[in-house]
Structure formats: C-alpha cells, structure tokens
Amino acid sequence: MFDAKMTRRTFAATMGAGALAALVGCGGGGSDEGGAEADEGFVVRMVTDTGGVNDQSFNQLAWAGMQQLESDNGWDIDYYESKQDSDYATNLDKAVDDGSGIVWGIGYAMSDAVNEAAEANPDVLFGSIEGTNTSGAENLIAVQFKSQEPSFAVGYIAARMSESGKVGFVGGMTGETIAAFEYGYKAGIEYANAEQGTSVTCQAQYAESFGDAAKGKSIAQKMIKDGCDVLFHAAGGTGVGMLEACNDAGVWSIGVDADQAAVFPDYTTIIASALKRTDNVIVQVSNGLKDGSITGGDTIVMGAAEDAVGLADTHDNLPDDIYEATLEIFEKIKAGDIVVPGNEADFKEYVAAL
C-alpha cells in the first residue's frame, strides 16, 4: 500500500557524523573527462532538499561534484540550502536570479518544484537528481540511478562471503525504488551461486520506514538468528540499526548510498557499500548540457556505464580475490555484458537464463 518513492531526508537525518573527507575522497577517481570547453564564470547553482548540504549523502556528494566543476572548468558555483518544503520554489527562484546557466535540484522531494521552475524560466537549464520530468519541459533533465547495478555487485560479494549459505536484505519501504536494490542484490547472489556452484539463499524484509533504526536492528537480529551472516540494506536510517546489529553480532554488513564504512567507523563489520555517484552525474550532465551533448525534455536513467553508480573504495574487510572478482563483474556491467534486473519479473527471467 505504500509507494516507496521517498525523500532521502531521512538518510541525512540519521547518518552518523564526520565522513566528509571519505565522501569527497570516493569521488576522486571517477571524474569524467567530459570534453566540455571550460567556460570561465559560467554560473551553476544547486538547491539542496531539507537534508542540507552536509547530509553525508547525496546532497553532499552533489556539492562535491559542483566543486569539481569549479576546479575543472572555472565555473561559478554556489548552493542554496532548503530548510522547509516551501523553500524549494523560492530557492530555485533565487538560484535563477544569480544568472545561472544550469540549476540543479537535488533529491526526489524537489521534483515538482524543479518542474515548475523549469516551466517558469524557459531560458535556464534545470537538472533534477532522482526526480522525474513530469512537465515535459525541454529545459529540464531529470536523472535517476540504476541502483540495481551496484546492488548486483554487493550481492555477489554477499554470496561469496557467506559461510552459512544464508544472507539478508533489509528494505526501507515496499515499492519500485527499493525493489531495484532487492532484485539487483538477489541477481548478484544467483550469479555467484552459478559461478561458484553454491546455493546461497536470501531473506528480504521491509521495515516500511526509512527512519526507524530500532526496527532495522530487530529485523537484522531476527535474520542473524535465522543464520544469515551477510546483510545488505537500502533503508536509510532504518539500515543504520541493521549495521549496528551486525556489528554487535560480528556478522558482515553492506552499506548503501555512501561509503558507510567510512561514515560509521565504529561499525567494523562493514565489508562494502553500494554507491550512487551523484557527484559524477552532476559533473557529466552539467558538462553535457553546456556543450549540447545532452538535451532536456526527458528523464534519463544512469548506471555503471556512466559511472553514476559504483562501489565504495573502502574494502579492508574483503579478501583481495573477492574484491578483484567483484571489480571484474562491475566492469562487465559497465560494458553491458551483464544486464542487471531491476524488478521481480526481470529477475525471474534472469535467473531462468543463468
């Protein structure tokens, strides 16, 4: 009954402290050469959702991307932070007034506001991270992530690391968005099973909340009791409870969105994280919009091929052979050799074809 499309404010609200460096650091390697001619002083603005610019998640990653645009191209960058939903429209308006060439609205919650602003300001280009171009405005491009792709990679890791043959998945809210994580993850497990001749199975459970760490913890404890020894989550703050339960029980866990091993250094059993590279998206799409290689009017989905998703750099807990194997698999995804299923129907087809 609940649609899972959900703002990530909950993520920001519950993230632990102090991993700015880690986040920015993980954006270091993946910069895009782009080929955009540097146009000194070109104005780009971003408006955060209510998570704020230091949310240790995609607002912060987006700003890292903006900063890269500044250092690579010499562009004039700045951000506006929204404190309330009603700030979206006025902040977008101020961003336009700065003489912007491109204005980014970060986060799903801003989708409607960005659509309206694009219609009201046809001479400015707009980008929406995780939004949808519902208005059809020609000057708006909305970008979504193929979250099943990094999930596939961490699913592979989970299956390889499991000794009990049972792994788990904790979802935030039932719905398309989180289903992409779940089936990508499950597909990765099946891939590993086929490759290694194992029969690792996966339990999935949804907390129906992105902010309930206690519930995440109790779900995780139940899974651990059932014998699961690697757990992955796509559940925001709820997932933090899962990370804690795993740490307490000495069971491997996998983070999401940001490099959670770096964000939560106290949780020592995190082996990997499935990333959304908002920074890369901002850099690529901004450059593309500027040089005309990308045009608006649509909602695009970006994945491994575009470096829009990825794996966290931190892999201290991972044996080198498994890490190397995972990177190879990720390269195959990038190259299109593996097409990762993002929903239940595609997943069934995928498993049948294995």
Added chain:
Amino acid sequence: MEASPEYAVQMHGILKTFGQFTALDHVDLDVRKQTIHAILGENGAGKTTLMNVLYGLYQADEGDIFMGGQKVSITSPTDAIGMGIGMVHQHFMLVENFTVTENIILGDEVCGSAGILDMGRARQKVMELVDEYGFDVDPDAKIQDITVGMQQRVEILKALYRGAEVLILDEPTAVLTPQEIDKLIEIMHDLIAKGKTIIIITHKLKEIMQSADECSIIRRGVYMGTVDVKHSSETELASKMVGRNVNLTVEKTPAHPGETVLQIRDLTVKDERGIEQVRGLNLDIRSGEIVGIAGIDGNGQQELVDAITNIVRAESGTITINGEQIQNTSPRTTFVKKVATIPSDRHRWGLVLPFSVTENTVLERHADDEFGAGITLDYDTMREYTTQLIKDFDIRPSGCEDERMSGLSGGNQQKAIIARMVTSSPNLLIAFQPTRGLDVGAIEFVHKTLIAERDRGAAILLISFELDEVMDVSDTIAVIYHGQITGTFAQGTVDENQLGLLMAGGEMR
C-alpha cells in the same frame, strides 16, 4: 558617627535603588556590641532591604559597612556568614522531614576523612550548643513534629552553629503564641549575656518596649534616628515611624447583633494532602457582630475559609448563609450569596498584580453589564468606578487607575481589596489576616472599616494570628484549635493568657 570598635555593626550612608525606586536613601545604622537593636518601620519602609544588604543578598549602590570598627565588603551571604553574621528569616528555611541536627548542619556538614558524613560528631556539636544556650530542643526530632517556636530556635541554632556573633531576626514574633514570644525574649537576653549582638526587625511596638535596648527607625527608606528604648514610649515610636500621631486603641460602640447570617455545622475539611484540618467545626455569626477567631496558624483557619468560599470541598457538614446551604457549590455562588472575603494572602488570592488597579477593582464584577455590553469590556466605565473607589478609600497614589497593582504599597493594595469587597455590601464579610504586613496607619483604617461594616449590619468573621487584633476588634472571640472551636467568649471576659493556653491546646480551669 565615626567607625568604632564599640560597635558590632555600622552601616553608613547606604543607598540602594531598584530601577527608579529608591529603597534606601543614605541610611545609617550603628549597633552597639552586646545589645538588642530593633529596626522599626512600616511595611515597605526598607528594614528588610537594609538587612539584606548587611547579609550580602543585595549590594548597596553607595555606602560603607564596618564591623568592630573595620571596614568590610560583603558581597554574598557566604561573606556575611564568614564575618559572623547570621540571619533568621521570617519564613523558616528548614527541611520538614529532616531532623533538627540534619537541618542545623545542612550546608556545613561535618565530614570524616573520606568525605563521609559524620552524624555522631555533628550531633555532638549540636548538643553542645543546645546545652550552652539552654535551648529546649531535641536534636533527633523531625522538624515537622516540633512547634513553630522550636523551629525558630533551630534557625537560631543554625546561625550559632555557623559561628554567628551578630544575629539578625526578621519579624521573629509573627508566628509565635504569647507564651512562645516570652520564651524568645528570654532567649534573646541570654544570647546577649553570652556576648552576642542581636538586630531585630519588627513593626510591633510592644515587643520593642519589652526586649530592645535601642531602636532605629526608618520611614520610606530614610533614617529617622535612633532612640533609647528605656526613655521612650509606644506612642512616641509609633508617631516617629508613621510621621504623624496615631491612635493605637480601637474605638467602637457595643454591638447590636441581629439574625444569624452564617451557620456552620459539623464541618469537616481536608487539606491537599488529605489530612483533616477542620474537624466537625460549629460556628454562628449574626448580623451586626464581629466574631474573631483566635488561633495559631495551621489549626484549620485556611481550610475553614477555603470551604466557605468554595475553593475546596467540604468533606461533610453544612455551611449556611441566611438559611441557604452553600457548601460545595462554586466560588461564584459564594459571591452571589453576598459573601465577600479579604484573603490572607492578598498576592495569591486577592489580586492580579500585573493587572492595573482598574482591572483589579472589577475582579468579581467584570462580567456585569455595568462594565460593558455583551462580550466587550468598557474601560471608561471601569475607570470611573475605580476613580470613585480610590477617592472613597483613600487609595494612594491618587490617580493610580492605570498603574499596575504591583506598583502599589502593601497597605494600598489591601485598601483596594477592601474597597472591592465592601462596595458589594456583603451580608458576610470574611477578613482573614486583614492587617498582615500592614503598618500602624493602615491597620487603623482596616479596623475602622470592619467596624463600620458591622454597624451597617454585616456579619464579620475576623480570623487573625495576632491575638491583640482579635481581642481588640471582636465582639465575640472564638478559639480554634486542631480544627475545632474550643471556646467562645464575649469581648472583655477573657485575658491573653487564658486564650494563649487554649490556643496551645490547653484546658481552661
């Protein structure tokens, strides 16, 4: 006067202002060693403020303090205690469910080497003090179980325990029975004999005459001089304090009682903690009669008044006004039945201090159409009405209609309440501690008003903890003890000692 070691305390040129109000205007005080020095003044004259400066609770804007001829600087009570000054406040600061010893050592605990409380040694020290000064106090009794007089002695012990050489007593007799007052005066003289110096703040002339050696008088923040008590009289002190001649005796004609207005039968009332405070009380008051209730605070007076005014529920029994039962209705009903009450704590029950004088004078009657049609409130009419009351009752300063009530002096606040109560021409006027904290001049006014109301035909219930007041003003005196009326006398048929005995729970022989 020069600073000299003959004096325990000297305060010279003390100026203290609060905003634009000058509380103390260059006041001098010279207290000789080993004397009882009274500070006399009307309420709000600045006596307590002066002592708070000495005790370090306030800092003077100007002026110097000397002790034994040496200039000292006192910026906190800790400083004051360190210099041997002790203060016993009007309201005791004791922990009810602690023992006497625990209260005395509180804040200055005797500790062993590991910082652990050494109760044995503490008790020993307290016992030594009790013996030295001949106090009749059990160090192991809990505060809640001992009399008010003993509690006061505990406060004095507390100060002595901290090494006080100069004791400040703020209105020490306000809560005591006549017998306890005598005992206190005895103790004070003992302390002087043992080398202590005592400063006593009071507005009771009789006690000054009985106990003090010298008396400094303060009027409206100004020092009026010091008199040798032995060569003075109550009348002289009173006129110096008020600034004019005052009549200290209550003048009234004999009462002419009519029909019974208030009839109370078998009334039982519990307090907030569920303890019965009024226990089957019976009382009758006729019109044109003042019935005064003598008794020590805490014997059911508050609960009796609360039940009549319907602030609390009566457990059982009846309260009848002119034949109609009013128990357990509402405060509004009480008012409608023409019962007016001058409450004991005017700040708590009688006034809305942040309201203007005008807003206060209409408190019970604001909903009347007279003060505005429908939902509106007509401030012009209210103000006119108030102007008349201010004139009739001589509330000062004149023209204070729009002043905040909190800006008026205690006496004028009390006048405002009385004006409000009396203009409703009540059938029953309850006056509960009507002169509490008032100066001689205001007391005179209150007593005259009560008698005038009696003569108009109202029934008056006067409840006071001042035995003199009950004896002087009442036509009939009833003693309340332990929630019951234990004796009723016509005025003039009973003396202070007999009443005091009854008030303390004794039997009349």
Added chain:
Amino acid sequence: MSKLEKFLRGRLAAAIAAVIIGFAISAVVLAAAGYSPVQAFAQLFRGVFGKPKYMANVFIKATPILLTGVSVAFAFKTGLFNIGAEGQYIVGTVLASIVGIKLHLPMPLQVPIVLAAGILGGAALGAFVGWLKAKFGIHEVITSIMCNWIAFYLCNYVVMSDTFHKPNSNSALPVSSSSYTMILGNWKKSAEGKAFLKGIPWLREIMLKTDLNYGFIIAVLVAIAISIVLTRTKLGYELRAVGFNRDAARFSGISVERNIVLSMLIAGAISGLAGALTITGISPHTITLLAAMESYGFNGMSVAFIAASSPLGCIPSSLLFASLIYGGMSVKAPTEIINIMIGIIVFFTALPGIMPVLANRLAKQRREREAAAAGKEA
C-alpha cells in the same frame, strides 16, 4: 537623565537598539570566521529588498510564523506555554489538505471550508492539551511535545495512505484549485493576465514568480483581532486574569479550567489557520512526507519572544524573522555561519529587556562621575 538613557528606556527604541547590537555582534562573529560583515549584510539586504518579488516572498514566508507567533503570544499572555504550535500547524495542514482534496466546491464556499478545517484541526489539538491540563494538571509543555509527534506521524500517515497519496511522489494529492488563495491566482495565469503583466515587469515578477496570496492580510487581521480580544473583551480579561494569577481568578469566581481549555483552543485554532493558509496559498498546495519538524511552530516562538508576546508586535517581528531567514539564504557563506548570524540577531532582538539595564549602568556611571567631580570641588 541623559538623552541616551531616556532613549534606551523607550520600548521601541530598546527594540531597535537590540537589533543594532545583534547585527554588531554578529558582524564580529562573521569577521572572526573570515567573512566580510559588510558584504554579508549587503547580500542579506539585497536578498530581501533587491527585487520586488523578494519582498513579496518575505511577506509569504512571514505569514505562517506571524500566525504561529500570535498563537504562542496569545497563550503566553494567558499564562500558558504553547510549545505545541508546531503540531497544531501540522494538523492544520493535514485537515485542510484532506478537505481540500475531497471537496470541489466553488471558491467562495471552498476556501472558507478548507480554512475552517485547518482551524478546527489545530483547535482540537490545542483544546486537548488544555483539557489535559485543566482536568489532570498535566503540564502543557509535556503534552504539547507529545502532540507535536502525533501530528507529525498523522501527517506522514495521511500522505502515504491510499486515498490521499499522489502516486510516485512523497506528497499527498494537491487540493482542488478552487481552494487556492493566491491573489488573482487564475487571472495571472490566463492569456489576458499574462498579456497585461508583460507590460509591467516588476508586477509580472511578483505575480508569476511568487505565490503572492491573501495569507498575510488574513494573518494581520487575526493579530489585530486577538489583540482586541485580549484587551477589550470580558473573555480576554478572564483569560489574562487566569494567566497572571490562577488562584486570584478562581477566588473571584472565574472558571480556571474552562479558560485554560479555551485559551489553548484559540491558540491551536490560530496555528491551525497558519497551516491551512500554507496549503491554500503556496505550492505545492499539499502536505508532504515529513522527515523532521519544519519549525513553523518553533520559529513562531521566536517571533513571539521578539515581540515580547504582543500580538501586534508579532507583525513586525515576523517580517524581521522572515527577512533574516529568507535573506540569509542569499548570503554567500556556509549555512552554519548564516544561522549563527541569524541566531545572534534574534537573540538580542528578543532581549530588549537588557536596554533599561544599560540605561541604569549609564546612570550609575554618571552619578559616580558627578560624585567624583563634586569631591574635587570640595
């Protein structure tokens, strides 16, 4: 008394002086953090007055906090601490949305009904808190905080419910357009309106780029009405009497319990109206999934304290607060620094009480100087 002393004792002057001191101290903080105070204040100023539409936005942003401010101020005048304005506001938005989504009446009927729904919602929540206090003596601060969370989760529940959820979004469906309270909302989007506005660029900016609505006018009227109720009616008299001295009020026959419930009911109604006006006046005209409290109630508390709990004073103080918040977004400095700057200004503005203290100090210094001078002469 010197001129400066006299000036400091004046109430308005005290408020102005407090604002200036607030700016001065925040300038020091800005400079210490390495930002030019002059530049920051210029950006702040431009962010507020730079364009007519910015000023329009200040009025829009001031609307809800003016009302929640009046709500807090009103309750405070009657002796209650309405920390629950936040929750009452949220319930106001929720009920206005529910009714606005379900009803499709013509505008003259629809708008009052939608607003009434919000008012009722806030009033009910406020009255509940008042009732708990009157009946069981539970402190309103405790129950208010709990009610804030109840409102918060009620909002999220309604947003996610099948009936009201807008598919593929984190918000509920928008209310029907006949509920809108924007000024000339339909006309300005019509071809005729667009053509007319084209000729007047500044008006066009205000009309088309902001959600200029009737909310602020309504809020000002409410502030005036509440001020009259408090000072010129029997109800206000009783409420204030209960607020200042519960015992004396009871003693004089006023029903304390009834007045506590009534006071919280009215305070809640005002906050509920704030919520309803947000729904009808500002896009997206609906409620969204809340991740954290949006601070409308808490900002209202700041507004009320700046105004020293005067309902009329809330009008300028809400505009000041909205200007700082909205203009602050234009300051090119990290948000933390901007928030500290706003915090300092609000802190000092809310403390005009310190001005008379300053005046006293000046007076004392003067006396000492005079005394010293007199001493020399002698």
